[in-house]
Amino acid sequence: MDFETWWLIIVPVLFGLGWLAARFDFRQMLSETRALPDSYFKGLNFLLNEQPDRAIDAFVEVAKLDPETTELHFALGSLFRRRGEIERAIRVHQSLLSREDLPVQDRENAQLALAQDFFKAGMLDRAEQGFRAVLQTRHDLEALRALVRIHEAEHDWDKAIEAVQQLRSRTEESVPQLAHYHCEQAQALMESKSPDFDAAAQALDAAENAARRNGATPASETRVRMLRARWAALRGDLESQRAHLQDVLTTAPEFSGLVAQPLLDCHAALGRAAEGLSLLREQYDRLPTLDLFNVIFRALRASEGALPAWAFARKALRAHPSLLGLDRLLEVELAQGAETLPDEPLVPGADLGLLRSMIHKHTQRLDRYACEQCGFEARRYYWQCPGCNTWETYRPRRLEEIR
Numbered sequence: 001m002d003f004e005t006w007w008l009i010i011v012p013v014l015f016g017l018g019w020l021a022a023r024f025d026f027r028q029m030l031s032e033t034r035a036l037p038d039s040y041f042k043g044l045n046f047l048l049n050e051q052p053d054r055a056i057d058a059f060v061e062v063a064k065l066d067p068e069t070t071e072l073h074f075a076l077g078s079l080f081r082r083r084g085e086i087e088r089a090i091r092v093h094q095s096l097l098s099r100e101d102l103p104v105q106d107r108e109n110a111q112l113a114l115a116q117d118f119f120k121a122g123m124l125d126r127a128e129q130g131f132r133a134v135l136q137t138r139h140d141l142e143a144l145r146a147l148v149r150i151h152e153a154e155h156d157w158d159k160a161i162e163a164v165q166q167l168r169s170r171t172e173e174s175v176p177q178l179a180h181y182h183c184e185q186a187q188a189l190m191e192s193k194s195p196d197f198d199a200a201a202q203a204l205d206a207a208e209n210a211a212r213r214n215g216a217t218p219a220s221e222t223r224v225r226m227l228r229a230r231w232a233a234l235r236g237d238l239e240s241q242r243a244h245l246q247d248v249l250t251t252a253p254e255f256s257g258l259v260a261q262p263l264l265d266c267h268a269a270l271g272r273a274a275e276g277l278s279l280l281r282e283q284y285d286r287l288p289t290l291d292l293f294n295v296i297f298r299a300l301r302a303s304e305g306a307l308p309a310w311a312f313a314r315k316a317l318r319a320h321p322s323l324l325g326l327d328r329l330l331e332v333e334l335a336q337g338a339e340t341l342p343d344e345p346l347v348p349g350a351d352l353g354l355l356r357s358m359i360h361k362h363t364q365r366l367d368r369y370a371c372e373q374c375g376f377e378a379r380r381y382y383w384q385c386p387g388c389n390t391w392e393t394y395r396p397r398r399l400e401e402i403r
Contacts, residue, residue, distance in 0.1 A: 070096065070102070070106050073092055073093075073095070073096050074096075074109065074110075074113065076092050077089045077092035077093045077113055077117070078113070080092065081116065081117055086117055086120055086121040089113075089117045090114065090117045090118070093110050093113045093117060096110040097110045097111065097114065108134055108137050108138070109139075111130060111133050111134050112143070114130050115127050115129075115130025115131045115133070115134070115143070116130075116146075118130055119131075119146060119149075119150065124153060124154060127146070128150050131143040131144075131150070132147070140170065141170060141171060144166055144167040144170070145167065147159075147163040148163045148167065148175070149389075152177075152389065153389060157182075157185045157188070158185070161178065161181050161185075164178050164181070174213075175214060176215065176220070176391065176392070177384075177391040178210040178214060179208075179210040179211035179220040179223075179224070180207075180220065180223065180383055180384065181207075182204070182206040182207035183203075183204070183207045183220075183223050183224065183383070185200075185203040185206075186201075186204045186207065186227050186231075187227060189203060190230060190231060190234060195234065197231065197235060200231055204224060204228055207223075207224050207227075208224050218254070218255065219255075219383065219392040221251065221252065222248055222251075222252045222255045222259075223383055225244045225247055226244070226259060226262075229241045229244035229259075229266075233262075233266070241262075241266050242263070242266045242267065242270065245259045245262055245266060246263065246279070249279070249283050253283065253286065253287045254287070254289075254396050254397070255396045256280075256283050256291075256292055257290070257291020257295070257396060257397075258381055258396055260280055260291060260292050260295040260296075263276060263279070264277065264295060267279075273303065277300070280292060280296050281296055281312075284296060284316070288316065288319070288320050289396070289397060289398075289401065290322060290324050290325070290367075290398045290400065290401055291396070291398070293313075293316055293322075293324070293325060293328075294324075294328070296312060297309050297312060297313055297328050301332070306332050306335060309332055310329065310332040313325060313329040313332065314329060317329055322400060322401075323359055323362060323363050323366060324367055324400055326359060327359050327360050327363045330356040330359065331356065334356060363400075365399070366398060366399045367379070367398055367399075367400075368399050369381050369382070369394045369397075369398065369399070370394070370395075370402065371394055372394070372395065373388050373390045373393040374387045374388035374390070374393075375387075376388065377399070378394075381394055381396060382394055
């Protein structure tokens with residue numbers, strides 16, 4: 001009986017306390033709501049009605065009326081940056097940094113946001129200063145990653161490598177493009193007016209080690225081999241050049257087209273041009289690519305004449321139909337005349353000149369490499385896409401072979 005009596009007392013008391021708490025919270029909410037400017041609610045209404053421009057104007061008005069609203073300033077700055085209004089984003093974040101009473105964490109956030117504004121605006125020097133200002137803070141890793149991108153965009157490979165090393169000292173994340181940074185160093189050292197071959201060799205060793213530590217890819221390994229071949233060629237060591245280039249045919253056959261011409265030239269310099277051409281034809285039989293086709297076709301036409309080149313092109317075209325291959329075939333037929341070529345005509349009764357002109361115009365659009373990340377097309381092969389600056393996004397095959 002006592003137990004039931006206590007329950008009769010406790011339940012109304014708990015209910016009353018809950019009612020008082022709810023009433024207090026409701027009054028507090030109303031008080032806070034009345035303190036908000038009308039522009040705040042106008043901005044929310046514009047957002048709900050999908051009118052972002054008017055919403056921004058309303059929120060800017062709120063920020064002017066109440067400069068203490070740091071979160072709103074950050075939101076506006078981020079929104080301006082995403083919309084491409086970089087100048088307005090910079091002004092918002094600079095106004096935050098000018099406040100002497102800004103808490104340390106908010107100051108660091110504003111400094112980071114301002115650096116991101118400068119980076120998006122392409123003002124890399126000021127962006128670098130901004131990101132360096134937040135090193136050794138909670139934004140340390142984000143700043144280091146940004147510095148890597150900045151130095152990469154500026155092609156300052158020494159600084160890029162240094163930034164990557166700092167990043168690796170703080171985290172275990174891999175940086176696959178580090179091998180390419182060392183390759184860029186080696187290439188610059190070899191191509192300078194006063195080549196430093198010893199330093200270039202050290203850079204290539206570093207590239208090989210970096211590729212191994214970060215999980216070597218066929219592209220990075222191939223590039224190191226190609227640069228070692230270039231290094232050997234500049235030193236007059238043709239046998240080493242040939243060995244490095246020939247390794248690519250077996251270790252990364254999909255890149256054969258990139259080394260075909262230098263390999264052929266190397267064999268020619270060694271007095272073994274026929275051997276080099278035979279090697280490439282065997283490689284084409286194993287893995288045909290348009291780049292290999294072009295090198296073999298031109299070599300056959302230069303060394304043996306139009307008929308062997310025509311026969312190779314015709315056989316290759318029948319086995320692997322290709323507009324680019326047909327373009328080369330018609331080129332020979334037009335140059336030589338149908339009466340000098342054996343076998344049946346390719347297209348009986350056709351106007352080969354007009355046909356070749358139409359096909360050639362179309363093949364110009366297919367005779368390119370394309371970035372798998374952003375779609376940027378280029379006539380030459382890039383290790384780093386000029387469009388999106390991503391590494392190893394080009395397949396070593398022309399567009400016609402991919403589509």
